[in-house]
Amino acid sequence: MPKAKILDPCMQYGGKDRYLTALRGSLNSGDFTTMRLAAAYAKTSGVARIFDDVSALRKRGGNAGLIVGIDQKGTSYQALSLAMQAFNEVHVSHTGGGGTFHPKFCLLAGPVKAQLIVGSHNLTCGGLETNLEAGVVLTYELPLENVEFQEADAMWTNLLAASFTKQLSPASLNTLLLAGSLFDESAKGAKRSNVGSSAQGAGGALIFPRVKLTPPSAIPKGVLAAAAPLPPGYPPAGPFMPPAPVVPGAVPLPLGPVVPGVPVAPPLAAPTVAGAAALALVIQLRPHDNGEIFLSMSAVKQNPAFFDFPFTGNTTPKKLGGVAYPQRVPDPVVDVTVYSSTGAKLVTQLAYALNTVYYKPKSELRVTMTSAIRDHISNLSILHMQIGSGGVDYIMDVYNPGSADYAMLLASCNQTMPGGGSAPRLFGWV
Numbered sequence: 001m002p003k004a005k006i007l008d009p010c011m012q013y014g015g016k017d018r019y020l021t022a023l024r025g026s027l028n029s030g031d032f033t034t035m036r037l038a039a040a041y042a043k044t045s046g047v048a049r050i051f052d053d054v055s056a057l058r059k060r061g062g063n064a065g066l067i068v069g070i071d072q073k074g075t076s077y078q079a080l081s082l083a084m085q086a087f088n089e090v091h092v093s094h095t096g097g098g099g100t101f102h103p104k105f106c107l108l109a110g111p112v113k114a115q116l117i118v119g120s121h122n123l124t125c126g127g128l129e130t131n132l133e134a135g136v137v138l139t140y141e142l143p144l145e146n147v148e149f150q151e152a153d154a155m156w157t158n159l160l161a162a163s164f165t166k167q168l169s170p171a172s173l174n175t176l177l178l179a180g181s182l183f184d185e186s187a188k189g190a191k192r193s194n195v196g197s198s199a200q201g202a203g204g205a206l207i208f209p210r211v212k213l214t215p216p217s218a219i220p221k222g223v224l225a226a227a228a229p230l231p232p233g234y235p236p237a238g239p240f241m242p243p244a245p246v247v248p249g250a251v252p253l254p255l256g257p258v259v260p261g262v263p264v265a266p267p268l269a270a271p272t273v274a275g276a277a278a279l280a281l282v283i284q285l286r287p288h289d290n291g292e293i294f295l296s297m298s299a300v301k302q303n304p305a306f307f308d309f310p311f312t313g314n315t316t317p318k319k320l321g322g323v324a325y326p327q328r329v330p331d332p333v334v335d336v337t338v339y340s341s342t343g344a345k346l347v348t349q350l351a352y353a354l355n356t357v358y359y360k361p362k363s364e365l366r367v368t369m370t371s372a373i374r375d376h377i378s379n380l381s382i383l384h385m386q387i388g389s390g391g392v393d394y395i396m397d398v399y400n401p402g403s404a405d406y407a408m409l410l411a412s413c414n415q416t417m418p419g420g421g422s423a424p425r426l427f428g429w430v
Contacts, residue, residue: 002138002145007119009132015214019121020049020128022137023106026115027053032108035064036156037087037123040102041074044185045125047082049216051223054086067091067159068123069101070181077182079123080173082223090168091160094181101164104135107156114140114149125430129216185305215282215384215405218412218428280386281306282412283427285398287369287377295365296417296427297358303429306387307356307365308332315357328356332393336369338376341402346376351392376400380425382409 011017026032027050035057039046054064066087068075071094083090093101104127105118119135121127140149159165166172176182281303287293300309313329331353338346355368369377377398384397399406413426 002116002140002148005137005139007117007133007135007137009134012129013132013214015129018129019117019119019133019135020217022117023050023128024053026108026117027057030060031113032057032110032115033060033062034107034109035062036067036107036153037065038067038103038105038156038159039121039123039127040069040071040100040104041127042068042079042083042123043076043125044078044082045219046123046128047079047086048219048223049125049128050123051082051086052220058088063088065089065091065156066123067093067156067165070094070176071100071102073181073183075182076185077173077177078185080168080176080182084168084170084173091165092168092176093159093162093165095164103155103159105152105155107153109149109153110142112142114142114145114153116140116149116152125216130214215280215409215412216430218282218414218430220414280384280430281427282409282430283383283385284380284410284413284425285377285383286379286425287374287381291368291371291374292366293369293374293377293383295367296425297363297365298415298417299427299429300365309358311356311358325360326358331355333388333391334394334396335388335392336373336396336398338373338381338398339400339403339405341378341400341406343399343403343405346400347372349373354394354396373398382406382413384409384430 005022007019007022008017012019027035035054057064064087066083066089068080068083068090070092075092080090080092095101104121105116108115108117116138117135118138119133121131121133121135127133138152140146142149177184281295281299283296283299285293295307300307304310308328311326311328313327314324315327317324334352334354335348335350336352337348340346349370349372352370352373357366358364359366378400381398381400384399386395387393388395399409410426412430413428415427417425417427
């Protein structure tokens with residue numbers, strides 16, 4: 001019988017034993033030469049986190065394959081674009097309305113050992129690290145348990161041979177995007193995380209409190225740089241068009257040819273993959289006495305959609321004839337919490353309208369906090385800023401130096417901001 005290990009959902013949420021930990025441990029163990037991963041949905045936040053590990057497997061002579069579902073528009077264009085650089089082959093599955101493609105498993109095989117990791121995990125940051133996900137890792141000794149492993153391996157073989165699974169190419173990737181089968185992570189209004197939302201009862205009282213999440217790992221800096229260019233040969237030279245609507249009962253992928261005389265949509269420019277991969281910004285702060293806190297224009301350039309940049313409004317000059325600067329309008333609504341050097345909660349401000357301005361003369365992104373918040377923020381505290389939900393644009397948690405959370409987030413600050421004297425501030429994306 002294969003040896004079993006449980007992936008406990010509370011352990012994943014608490015950061016103690018995550019699906020990502022299991023995947024990375026297996027991929028880097030040297031025991032396996034083949035990886036076959038299936039997921040219902042994928043985002044760059046998931047693909048980016050295993051990019052280096054899958055690439056290392058291939059550099060050692062291994063082979064990596066991926067099958068991802070595109071039902072319910074749950075997979076992004078950017079995730080598939082990045083996956084095509086990491087994996088030997090990428091396949092997409094689409095049932096055409098006849099049920100939903102929903103399996104999640106990973107098969108790993110080597111000369112004397114094999115493994116099946118199966119559970120509820122998608123190829124996203126949430127599935128790998130921050131959601132409450134459950135699963136099991138089954139380890140097989142080969143050749144003794146080869147028959148048992150082949151039964152698991154048949155899942156991959158059957159999915160690959162199914163009529164609803166097609167191999168992805170740069171051309172078909174572009175066509176799927178134009179057909180509306182994928183979502184664009186860099187677009188305004190794209191799917192966003194619901195982390196931080198809380199159910200409310202009568203009078204606005206919280207039914208379920210927001211539990212402080214153990215932060216995910218940093219998106220490797222090198223992956224973001226590598227992800228910006230698309231695979232060789234993309235975009236295709238010729239025009240593509242969305243195919244005709246799928247006939248009920250049929251299951252073809254939308255990979256139709258151009259029809260003479262029918263207007264076509266131009267190929268879309270490649271979105272910035274770096275920005276699409278980010279779930280949250282982590283950044284060191286230097287608060288000013290006037291309440292202003294400077295974020296990072298380097299981060300804005302990497303991921304403008306995260307900040308809803310460029311801004312459409314303007315500030316009101318303090319005096320007649322003064323200069324107006326671009327301002328986000330309306331002010332984003334944020335929930336702010338500050339934690340002490342011991343990890344204790346110091347202050348919380350809910351539904352706060354965060355004045356956000358682009359100060360052009362110095363190319364600075366400035367936000368303004370009330371003194372009730374500002375007075376509790378020490379120099380080089382770390383802000384963890386993630387997309388909110390339910391009328392809240394951002395959840396902003398500030399950690400003063402000294403706590404375990406601070407140390408964990410500091411490790412995720414893998415980029416340096418320009419300037420800043422002898423001790424420039426750090427930031428990163430998670």
